[in-house]
Amino acid sequence: MIVYYHIPEDKAKDAISFGMKLSEYGNFLINIGNGPKNVITAYLCPADDIKRYNRSGYTCLCIDFPIEKTYIMEGVYLETENTQALKASLTKAAEYRLGSYRKPLALITTTVFAERIKVLGKYMDVPMIVDDSEELYLKNALLELEEGDSGYYEKALYGYLTVTKEAHMLYEKNGYAEYILNKRKYIVRKPDGK
Numbered sequence: 001m002i003v004y005y006h007i008p009e010d011k012a013k014d015a016i017s018f019g020m021k022l023s024e025y026g027n028f029l030i031n032i033g034n035g036p037k038n039v040i041t042a043y044l045c046p047a048d049d050i051k052r053y054n055r056s057g058y059t060c061l062c063i064d065f066p067i068e069k070t071y072i073m074e075g076v077y078l079e080t081e082n083t084q085a086l087k088a089s090l091t092k093a094a095e096y097r098l099g100s101y102r103k104p105l106a107l108i109t110t111t112v113f114a115e116r117i118k119v120l121g122k123y124m125d126v127p128m129i130v131d132d133s134e135e136l137y138l139k140n141a142l143l144e145l146e147e148g149d150s151g152y153y154e155k156a157l158y159g160y161l162t163v164t165k166e167a168h169m170l171y172e173k174n175g176y177a178e179y180i181l182n183k184r185k186y187i188v189r190k191p192d193g194k
Contacts, residue, residue, distance in 0.1 A: 001067040001093055003042035003106040004060055004120065006052035012059040016119065020063075020112040030107060031091065033069065039071070040108040046120060048103065048133045060120040069110055072096040075103035080100040104133050151191070158188045 005025075007015055026038035035190075042063060043049050052058045070093035077086035081149045093106065158177070161167045167181040172190075179186045 001042060001065055001070050001106070001109070003063050003065060003070070004041070004046045004049070005042045005063055006046075006049050006058045006060050007057075009057055009059050012061065012119065015061060015115055016117050019114040019117065022111045025112075027050075028107070030071075030073070031087065032090070032107075032109065037109060040112065042106040042108055043133075044098075044104050044106055045131060045133050046071075047131060062118050062120045063108070063112055064110060064116050065106075065108055067093045069107065069108065071107040072101065072104050073107060074101040075105040078105070079103075099133075099136040102134055102137040110193075154189055155191045157186065158191055161186060161188060187189075 005020075014074065020040060022038055023042060025040045028039050028041050029036045030039055031037070032039075042065075044110075046060045047053050054059075057105065058191075071089055072093050073086060074089035077083075077089055096104070149155070160176075161169075161179040164181065169177045170178040170180055170185070172178075175190050177188055177190055179188070
């Protein structure tokens with residue numbers, strides 16, 4: 001399994017030469033198996049690490065790590081401090097379906113040996129499956145909704161027009177509403193039909 005880790009430039013050479021010790025690079029405690037375990041948090045796509053991606057002073061490492069020693073969890077729950085949902089989202093990497101988490105985090109459970117690490121782009125890279133995990137998640141969610149609801153587009157257009165500040169309602173009658181947005185008129189059926 002290929003994962004990505006952004007590291008300060010001054011530490012990159014040591015990581016490539018000597019590997020990444022779990023005791024040094026572990027940055028998160030999670031209950032896996034018999035209790036709390038320190039893990040190295042990595043990403044499925046380099047751009048997923050918004051704080052460090054394309055930021056000067058950081059190098060992106062490409063880590064080819066055994067899938068059986070990797071877990072995936074939903075990073076949104078970490079940001080929202082929802083520990084119950086965070087624990088529930090933890091899944092083995094082999095069982096994770098790409099695009100099912102908005103901000104997937106890869107959790108590496110052991111030390112990473114040097115031969116598994118290289119600088120992204122320095123050599124012939126393995127092609128990335130995803131450019132942006134969040135975009136893939138949103139597209140998958142919308143596709144799922146679209147396939148499951150024949151009135152999806154009508155609801156989506158109505159919802160978009162009701163929340164967009166630039167859209168202005170002109171009138172509403174008999175379950176229909178007319179909006180104007182960017183000098184164009186849109187007539188939509190209200191989802192509840194009222």
